[in-house]
Amino acid sequence: MNNEKSIIAGMVSLVFVTAVISFILAFFLFNGLDLTGGKSYVSFNRNEVEKGSVEKFNQIKRILKDTYYDKVDENKLLEGAISGMTESLRDPYTVYFTAEQMNSFSERADGEYVGVGMHVIMDNDGILTVVDTFEDSPARKAGLTKDDKILKVDGKDVTSIKDENIIISMIKGKENTNVKITVYRPSEEKSIDFDIVRKKIKVSNIEWEMLEGNVGYIRILMFDNDAYSYFTKALDELAAKGMKGLIIDVRDDPGGDYEQVVEIADRLLPKGLIVYTEDRNKKRDEKISDERQFDKPLAILVNGNSASASEVLSGAIKDHKKGKLIGTKTFGKGLVQQVYGFKDGSGLKLTVSRYFTPSGQCIQGIGIEPDIKVEPLDEYKDYPVSNIPRDKDVQLKRAHDYIKQEIK
16 A cells, blocks of 8 residues: 555656656746757747647657657657748748758759759649740650640659649759659549659740841740849840840749849839838838840730749830730749758758839739730640740731831
């Protein structure tokens, strides 16, 4: 009997001590105090966070550490908690990157990587969707096409992942290795599996040529880190060949670097406001163009996949009445992100502000209507622009006719 009392007393004491320790840990975390000898700590604002939430955080961590059937890596738990903080904002554009994901994001901005060669965008339904495939790329050779919705990568369901860069990093890998991609093709109402060999992809994000009648044509596939330098090169070469008017094609362009598109817009617009942003404190940051401007007829080709930086350019051109927007309504992404890099190679892409066109319009969730609406031919509505035969591209033809008419 005495032994039983001793055991019970010991158990009560143990529970009491554990509870006291948990309370103390939660108390110190809640108040932002350092329990690790001045090296590192996690803190919460005591005026904003309930103490019970901090206690629960510690309890769950301890249960996972002590009870999960397999060994638990606390560093991975912390990584997951960090990722969870960004996911709780329910903003598909605010994302925590692991070192691997951050490297993938940087590769995309730099224009060279190992993968399958396609442009994708996180559609409004929250599923990563193919916008276009690159010429001679593994993706195009395998048969992937515009509007294919990516459901699985190597058998893993990715429809619940709201950050496109995470899925893209899963598709990328070592050169000459295989990746299995499962898509849903709306036009055929069925799922299709593709087994694709990864290759080194060198992205050429700006293409240009001279069309009939000395009409210059520049297509911007994405505003990467070199966009302005290539755009300037294209503009100079076309001018040297006697360009009399210009078509800039940002159809299927998902966006890219904010500073790059501002520089391109500056090259085209007269002196005045290009775009401005506002953060949550209503702090306004304006981008102003100088007096140098493009002095020939101008048309911008747009469609429902023209997003973000593409809309910065399109909105500025339209508001300044510098040229005509031709095609269909744009995507409607009016948010600006900033990227933070950390010592371990990881990173954070954070929505920091909304942007507004010169007339004061924020196009988030709205898009920009073209001046001249032109739908693609029915037989090519589901095609990426790159796959539409030139003689069937009625949007480009309309822009070409408009410029030739303005030249006369």
